Amino acid sequence: MTRTPTDLPETFSDQLLGFSLPERNARGRIVRLDTVVNTVLSAHDYPPPIKHLLAEALVLGALMGGLLKNDGQLTMQAQTQDGIVRLLVCDYRQGEMRGYAEFDTARLDGLGANPTLAALFGSGYLAVTFETGSASGVKGSRYQGIVPLEGHSLSEACERYFIQSEQVPTLIRVAVQSGAGGCVAAGMLVQHLADGEEGRERLHVRIDHPDWEHVAIVGGTLSHSELLDPALSMEGIVWRLYHEEDRINVQQGASLSRGCRCSMEHYMSVIARFPKGERDAMRNEAGEIVVDCAFCSREFAFTI
Template sequence: MTEEAGIPEGETGFDRVLAFTLPERNARGRVVRLGPVLDTILSAHDYPVAIRQLLAEALVVTVLLGSLLKNDGSQLTLQAQSDDGIVDLLVCDFRGGEIRGYVRHDAERLAALEAMPSLTSLLGSGYLAVTFDIGESGQRYQGIVPLVGVTLAESCENYFAQSEQIPTLIRIAVRAGSSGCIAAGFLVQHLPDGEEGRERLHVRMDHPEWEHVAALGGSVRADELASRDLSLEAIVWRLFHDEAEIRVEPGSGLSRGCRCTEEHYRSILSRFAEEDRIEMRDDDGLVSIDCAFCSRLFRIEI
């Protein structure tokens, strides 16, 4: 499958993030379109269609948020949990261009539904946690908000409004077909003090600059985001071509980044007391560990 057959040479197509800024509007944004990398992640589990779509949306949101981090070694973790939903755990993370994700769900309850379930049906009265681990400083920032709206994108917009006080618009599109799944996303934010990273003391969700940017950004169509032929640069240009200046910066490629290795699990097991490790062993004297992200089974002798 040639994923980028229709993308002009030198422009951004699949499995890369495009960053952009609108200097005169004090706005920044990200656009991403996942293709082969998404198929690789989804292939680790035989997820039902509804769960595949939910995970695809979550991975796009994770990339959009994670790509805002600038420090090497930083990580963004997106986690949704629920006590009463069909899905009780969804977790994705982004670090240095590597992404991974996993969904734990009640297959019997999901199969009993006749139609494609809504976010509320899947996650019930759950919550969304967004965690930023800053590589250089070792600092961790976490915001927790209720799951609201009909999409994960709306819940993330709510997170930025409540926890970060940053006006944010997010749009997601998922398209499945015989040649694979495409999931794409668009994010734009207003930084009203003009300088990225400055303390935002006077955030206004009704700021004229933000209303203008949000109106233009909100017009992006699902078929544009999930197109096989339209570059990410072309999407940004279609939305903001009347602006005085648009700056774009293509990012490096994205890849599945499951970090499961035998050495990693040995390190974790070494932290347990000897009597606890003995209890973990099977009849062959090995400890079996199944990676939830990629479904690899490790049988470790300790």
């Protein structure tokens, strides 16, 4: 295994690991979330099915966000008009993550312990938005793909996004485990890039390409227990799967943390844009305008 740029301690949790299989024209990302996922979940008293769903979304957000350059942002939003989970959103920016779920508690209580994706979302959709930052005076770009929330999991919906919106064959595996000590969530994303290394033009991508078939079959053997094993490093997982390859390049990615961007200054600037009459209508009996951040469950009170 070739580690770039230098030999570093192995990666275990709350940090992305990127890898590529040059001879197979494939790249991947792998992550295990511990402190990050528990910090995000602690903002609200989520019931177990919603905790599991949001933990899976955070893993997916980290894996997909890790495909971006350092100044980009990934936002994943699942939404429905007729489902129990009305809104699920998480985003990733430069290693900082946040997430939130809005749902109908009364309807959720009648579903049991392990509701299906269809039961939670009904006829919902998944929107994935990539935003690239500005660098060297070049304006950033924003692009979005939307796919139906179909399949058994959010992971399957994200695989469908890459195939339909980007025409990139993609394998995703996610595992979530909750217990008395909190939640651990982990996942791996592997993609076939027909023209090789990252950043090169993706031409003639074929889902049935023999190199991709091999990479996907091997990746599909990854078990939940391996992903969640705290004693098994991310490098160890990649080596177990692809040790027969001639070359494996690995590179540590961003360290991950919960990063909500709410602040007094931000909300002050937003409120100040409203005319005085509209601001007056927002005030409570104490004369304050109270803003509640759904992501971190903090309240900000203003008297402007």
